[in-house]
Amino acid sequence: MELVIAIAIGLLFGSGIWLILRPRTFQVIIGLMLMSYAVNLFIFVMGRLAIDKAPLTLAPGAPNPGDYADPLSQALVLTAIVIGFATTALYLVIMIGARGLTGTDHVDGEESEE
Amino acid sequence: MNALPWTQQLILVPILLPLLAGALLIPVNEARHNLKFAVNLGCNLVLLLSALILLGLSDQELWPGHLGVYLAANWMAPFGIALVADRLAGLLLLLTATLSLAALVFSSQGWSRIGVHFHSLFLFLLMGINGAFLTNDLFNLFVFFEVMLAASYGLVLHGYNTTRIRAGMQYIAINLVASLLFLIGIALIYASTGTLNMADLGPRIAALSAADLPLLQIGAAILALAFLTKGAMWPLGFWLPTTYAAASPPVAALLVLMTKVGIYALIRIWSLAFAAGPAAGFGLDALFWGGIATLVFGTLGILAAQEPGRMAGYAAIISSGTLMAVFGHGDPQLLSAGFYYLLGSTLATAAFLLLVGLTERIRSPGAALLALTMEAFAIDEKPEEPVGVGIPAALAFLGLAFAASALVITGLPPLSGFIAKFSLFHALLNGEAGISLRDWTLMILILCSGLAGIIALMRFGVRTFWASGAVQPPRLHPTEAGPVTLLLGLCVAMTVLAGPLLAYLERTTRDLGQAGSYVEQVLSTPAVPSPPRGEAP
Numbered sequence: 001m002e003l004v005i006a007i008a009i010g011l012l013f014g015s016g017i018w019l020i021l022r023p024r025t026f027q028v029i030i031g032l033m034l035m036s037y038a039v040n041l042f043i044f045v046m047g048r049l050a051i052d053k054a055p056l057t058l059a060p061g062a063p064n065p066g067d068y069a070d071p072l073s074q075a076l077v078l079t080a081i082v083i084g085f086a087t088t089a090l091y092l093v094i095m096i097g098a099r100g101l102t103g104t105d106h107v108d109g110e111e112s113e114e
Numbered sequence: 115m116n117a118l119p120w121t122q123q124l125i126l127v128p129i130l131l132p133l134l135a136g137a138l139l140i141p142v143n144e145a146r147h148n149l150k151f152a153v154n155l156g157c158n159l160v161l162l163l164s165a166l167i168l169l170g171l172s173d174q175e176l177w178p179g180h181l182g183v184y185l186a187a188n189w190m191a192p193f194g195i196a197l198v199a200d201r202l203a204g205l206l207l208l209l210t211a212t213l214s215l216a217a218l219v220f221s222s223q224g225w226s227r228i229g230v231h232f233h234s235l236f237l238f239l240l241m242g243i244n245g246a247f248l249t250n251d252l253f254n255l256f257v258f259f260e261v262m263l264a265a266s267y268g269l270v271l272h273g274y275n276t277t278r279i280r281a282g283m284q285y286i287a288i289n290l291v292a293s294l295l296f297l298i299g300i301a302l303i304y305a306s307t308g309t310l311n312m313a314d315l316g317p318r319i320a321a322l323s324a325a326d327l328p329l330l331q332i333g334a335a336i337l338a339l340a341f342l343t344k345g346a347m348w349p350l351g352f353w354l355p356t357t358y359a360a361a362s363p364p365v366a367a368l369l370v371l372m373t374k375v376g377i378y379a380l381i382r383i384w385s386l387a388f389a390a391g392p393a394a395g396f397g398l399d400a401l402f403w404g405g406i407a408t409l410v411f412g413t414l415g416i417l418a419a420q421e422p423g424r425m426a427g428y429a430a431i432i433s434s435g436t437l438m439a440v441f442g443h444g445d446p447q448l449l450s451a452g453f454y455y456l457l458g459s460t461l462a463t464a465a466f467l468l469l470v471g472l473t474e475r476i477r478s479p480g481a482a483l484l485a486l487t488m489e490a491f492a493i494d495e496k497p498e499e500p501v502g503v504g505i506p507a508a509l510a511f512l513g514l515a516f517a518a519s520a521l522v523i524t525g526l527p528p529l530s531g532f533i534a535k536f537s538l539f540h541a542l543l544n545g546e547a548g549i550s551l552r553d554w555t556l557m558i559l560i561l562c563s564g565l566a567g568i569i570a571l572m573r574f575g576v577r578t579f580w581a582s583g584a585v586q587p588p589r590l591h592p593t594e595a596g597p598v599t600l601l602l603g604l605c606v607a608m609t610v611l612a613g614p615l616l617a618y619l620e621r622t623t624r625d626l627g628q629a630g631s632y633v634e635q636v637l638s639t640p641a642v643p644s645p646p647r648g649e650a651p
Contacts, residue, residue, distance in 0.1 A: 020291065025283070032290050039294045039301075046305040073304065076253055080297055083260050087293070090267055091286055097271075098279045107287075109280040 001049055005041070012038035023112070025095045025105050032091065036084040040077050047073025118184075118642055121171055125184040125199045127164045128207055128244035131157055136237030144230050151222050154233040158218055161240065162211040169204035173618065179631045180621075183250075183639040191637045192314040196250040198636060201622040202453075203247045206378060209457060210243050212604065213371055213464050216597035220468050221364040223591050228273040228362075235272070239265035239368060246375050250636060252300050252310040252337075255379060259296065259344075263289050266372060269365045270357060281360035288343065288353045296340035302333025312386050313636035316629050320391025331396055334387065338397060344376030345434050347404045348411040354431060355415065359423030363471030366423065367464035370430050374460060377437050381449075381626070384441075389629035395444065402442030406555060408435030413563040416570045422470040422578075425570050426463055429523050432563045433459040439556050440538070448541040450623040454616060455534035458605055462522035462531065465601035469516055472594060473578050476509070508590045513579050518602045520575065524567035525560075530608040535560060537616065 012034050019031025047070035056068040095105075102109040135157040139150050172180050182199040185191065199207075218226075218236065226232040242262025249255050267289075271282045304310055306329040307318040322330060343350040354373070358366050380401075388396045412432035419425045433456070440452035518529060525531035538560065542553045608615060625632070 020287065028287055032287070035291070035294050039297045043297060043301040046301040048305075072310075073301070076300070076304075079253070079257065083257070083293075087260070087264060087267075087286075087290055090264065091290065094267075094271065094279065094282055094286060097274065098283055101274075101276050101279055107283060109276065109283070 001051075005045055005049065009038045009041050009045070012041070023106055023108075025098065025107055028107060029088065029091055029095060033088055036080075036088065040081055040084070043073055043077045043080060121176065122182055122184050124164055124167060124171075125182050125197050125248060128161055128168075128211075129197070129241055129248065131160060131164075132237040132241040132244070136234040136241065139234045139237070140231065147227055150233040151218075151226065154218055154236060155215075157237060158211065158215045158240075161244070162208070162215060165204065165207035165211045168199050169201070169208050172199055172201045172204045173621070179628075179635040180625060181632060181635045183636055185639060185641055188641045188644075190641050191250075191639060192309055192311045195254045196311070196313070196636055196639070197248045198250045198313075198632075199248060200632070201618070201625055202378075202382075205453070205457075205618075205622065206247050206374070207244060209460060210240065210247070210371060213367060213460070213601070214240055216464065216468070216601050217364040217367045219593050220367070220471075220597040221362075222593050225273070225362050225364050225471075231268070232272055235265045235268040236368075239269060241265075243371065243375055246379060250312050252303065252312060252315075252383075256293070256296055256300060259375075259379075260293060262372065262375065263293070266365075266369065269368070270361045272365060273362050277360045281356045285353050285357045292340045292343040292350075295336050295343070299333050299335075299337025299340060302329060302336065306330040306333060311636075312383060313633045315383075315387045316389055316391075316633055319387055319393055322392070324392070327393060331393065334383075335397060337383070338380060338401075341376040341380045342404065342438075345373050345380070345438065346376075346408070346431050347434065347438060348408040348431075351408065351411070351431055351434070355419065355424040355427030358427035358430065358467070359421050363468050366426070366467040370426075370460055370463045370467065373430055373434050374437075374456060377434060377441070377456075380438075381441055385626045386629050386632065389627075398442045398444055400442070402439050402552065405435045405437070405439030405442055406559060408432075408438060409559045409563055411435070413559070413566045416563075417566045419570060422473070422574055423467070425574060426467045426470065428570075429459070429463050429466070429567060432567070433463065436538075436560060436563075439559075443552065443556065445541060445545055446623045446627055447544075447620075448538065449626070450616065450619040451534065451537035451541050453619045453622060454530075454537060454608075454612075457615075458522050458530035458534050458608055461601045461605050461608075462519045465515065465598050465605075466519040466523065468594075468598050468601070469512065469519060472590065472598075473512060473516070475589075476512070476578065509579070511590065511595055513575075515598050515602055516575055516579070518605065520568075520571040522602075522605045524571065525564045526568070528609065530605045530612070533609060533612045535564065 016031045016033075016035030016038060019027045019034065022028065022031070050069060053067065053069040056065065056071045098109060099105050104111055106112070135153055139153060142150055168182070171177065172182060180200060183191075184197040184199075186195040186197060188194070214236070221232070239262055242258050242260075242265060245258030246255055246262060249258055267282065267286050270285055271278055300310065303315070306322065306326050307315060309315060309318055319330060339350070345351075346354040358369060361369060384398070388394055408431060412428045412435055415431065416425055416428035419428055437452055437456055440448050440455075521527075521529045522531035525535040539557060542557055543549060545553060
């Protein structure tokens, strides 16, 4: 399971890196989104992978925290998703603004010579 | 009734006040900019006052270990988020409040009105910066960084034109990637130590097994990459000059501060996490040589820069590089001289950026283009007829202010820049282990960067004030001259009060060196006991 997830994260992040090095703003934003998915998965996995572990709840008696899934990485990933979503939306707005002002979707705001 | 004393509640003010005020200003109509300005100004004055009080409190014997701890939501330290005010945080809060006050007053006549929501974004930016200085939790630091960055995206684009949008695109893309690195670093640190509390981090890292240590070190290095992107270390800082030159002057003055937030976070985390144990001093060598490379890059850049905005950007890079090398060097006495340098160079670079906005009025529209071609083709401008009798006051003010900021940036006597460099050299020459190759490299580069700064700023000054052929003196509003005077006046005050200030900074550095007492103090702060059930509130 670890291997599959690691390969998936690597694939997402690698594609993201390739895309943000491309000259078109649309490719850059898709690349940023792929990278943020990879990072979100990564944070989640850092709470350790486990099957059939219950979420941490207030059960009667003193529960053994080792029996439950790590709640903190889940909380972190939620926050990271929200923040990533907001900043990506902001970038989208600027992308559209740049397209309108410069008349091109090149990241430099002008077409290269060749 | 067991209430928290007001002194501890005060730690929350620099975060909560700008958040509330900024949110309240969003629905207010843009036409009422006087009201918005007044709210923002009042908010800034309260922030200045609270920063002064926090600075004073942390320097007294009121708090054990000179550390004010506020437990958010009343959760004990490693579990909840703690906000910590110590001497360093108090000092940087004060610097933030002063700079933001100057930038705000400067923007009141024109800059704040060319777009929407300037004041809300301004306040959110302050909230993010103040929060980053106060928080003691890694993930909370990330959140405050994002608040700061999101507000700065809006502010860089404030007054939407093609230059700003081009610079903004790159600035935002780079910072989004840096934020992702930040998250990866946090996740790796959490995976290896199981904590995100900075105070808790140190003891846990010291107890890590040799097998877990590489994972933590990778995490810390990736985290440092994110901070150093904000602090513009070579080769991560190419975005900085373009962004500074494109942003409006008051915003650019605030951006100067934002590069220091990255360096602050680095110093704070490293002095807590890598104080002792097997990983002590991890990565400091890389930081030192990175700082040296940044210094070289900034020195070459400031010589090559033609626009004043870019010059200020490279001056900020030089100052970042010096600080990185100083912290990477690891000598506490050097670090306190470095903090003095940080204060002076930040104030002077911000003042210079504000001045740039004003000097553009005396340059004719073609002057910038001419300046570019002047070097290549050696065009001899016709000397202009002498104008009027004597020097008009506005022009004299601009010239004097420019000279003062240039003196501080390049470190010439008699202002604070000289004292900063002098104390840096003093610490380097009096190191315990003698003068090593590292010390010589750093000293020579600091001198070279100063020389390059002098050449670049002289060239700009001569062109602007002597050879510009300005026909009419520019009109300066008091709200524009005032902030520049305030910032440069503080540099002068830093020079006069250099003794007490350096003594304070030495106490600050000593606090940083005592990670053990910081950890104990934060982790042992008790939560406020809740009142027994059934008692009337």
